[in-house]
Amino acid sequence: MDNMLKILVVDDESRMRKLLRDFLVKKDFEVLEACDGEQALEVFYENKEIALIILDVMMPKMDGWEVCKEIRKNSKVPIIMLTAKSGEQNELLGFELGVDEYISKPFSPKILTARVDAILRRTNQVDASSIVKEGSIEIDKSAHTCTVNGENVDLSFKEFELLLYFIDNKGIALSREKILNNVWNYDYFGDARTIDTHVKKLRKKLGPAGEAIKTIWGMGYKFEI
Amino acid sequence: MDNMLKILVVDDESRMRKLLRDFLVKKDFEVLEACDGEQALEVFYENKEIALIILDVMMPKMDGWEVCKEIRKNSKVPIIMLTAKSGEQNELLGFELGVDEYISKPFSPKILTARVDAILRRTNQVDASSIVKEGSIEIDKSAHTCTVNGENVDLSFKEFELLLYFIDNKGIALSREKILNNVWNYDYFGDARTIDTHVKKLRKKLGPAGEAIKTIWGMGYKFEI
């Protein structure tokens, strides 16, 4: 809860704000909103530790450029500009003002979250996507921890790595060979059946959630909710 | 094998190339190499479907920026720049040239693969069409699953492989021998009539859609809608 990154979304259209909020919340960010430039500045100064601002260019009263300029007087917080068409980007102006990224509308969820992740990574904030959620299973890559329904689950190193690999490749049938190549060191030449043992332990530790690890007979395993 | 993503690694130091290759190969990428800018362009234009270029900035003859500029004239292929120190990043220049990401040396394997994954995800290249559709039958090769009219159909390993072979060769009459050679291991010397049993099961499981598997009397089978 408390180490969720805060993102301030500034747009005059409530539909757009909702859209952004939905995507970002799904990616485990905390979202603050403002519907115009003045409110944006207010919210920004009232809240500590805002990790990123997503700013629409076209707004009444104070446009995105002005808000950006104002904020840059005091802060280096990363700013992503939302522009309607690529011509509107005016990259030169943006760079002078310290804009970090642009996203032109309409954008895909993928683009949005990718840019956000990239920018947070670049500005060295905690890796944005260090938390992966899949059903009731939640994995924190950086902390190397795992919870199921909020309950902490103790996983060994290999178990954790294996689960992570499964989740990163959810919906894909994985052969034992592939699993070995990716989860074990490349210099491991042992028995592939050791995977079975780890799968067994994982399933047991995950409880009912462990059923997401499916056996594909004659082939390998697959993670699927 | 053939749908592995190709990554072009460009660096004048062979040690660095080997390092990158080793990590990337482990992550199931196909790695191409070039030791300077000119060779990079050559390799890039001679190979179709390079999914990503990792480019060292400091190189003799033609540096990374120039290579990037050259490639951007024709292609939007994602480019990751390898820089020695963060100062060398020169993000403004990079942004104008269309660099997608930076990695500063020295880097950890984790950083490398994380960035590569992120960028491929962003550019939507990850697992291209693994889904084959034929009439009401839909096969997902990567998930190793099959649906008919959206309904999930549970197929065994051999059944799945057999159906895939049929669909890959739709409209073509296949002798039992040919089927054995392609779907069974080359060291299988059993009865060819075992195919009949599998065809029977397939037809049954596929329901009405199973009628697409046609018997060619005295010859073998053919898949045809």
Next chain:
DNA sequence: GGGAGGTTTCACAAAATCTTCATAGAAGAT
């Protein structure tokens, strides 16, 4: 050197699948 925990191997039980076989049924040939 002695745990403690994690990893790997092994052996056997359990499950699923594959193959074979016998028989019935169809298609083609005479």
Next chain:
DNA sequence: ATCTTCTATGAAGATTTTGTGAAACCTCCC
């Protein structure tokens, strides 16, 4: 028509693959 050849099918046996507990093996730490 009748015979021959090939295919469909259900059931049983053989085989392969997976699940699992226990034991052996590491490795790190005290």
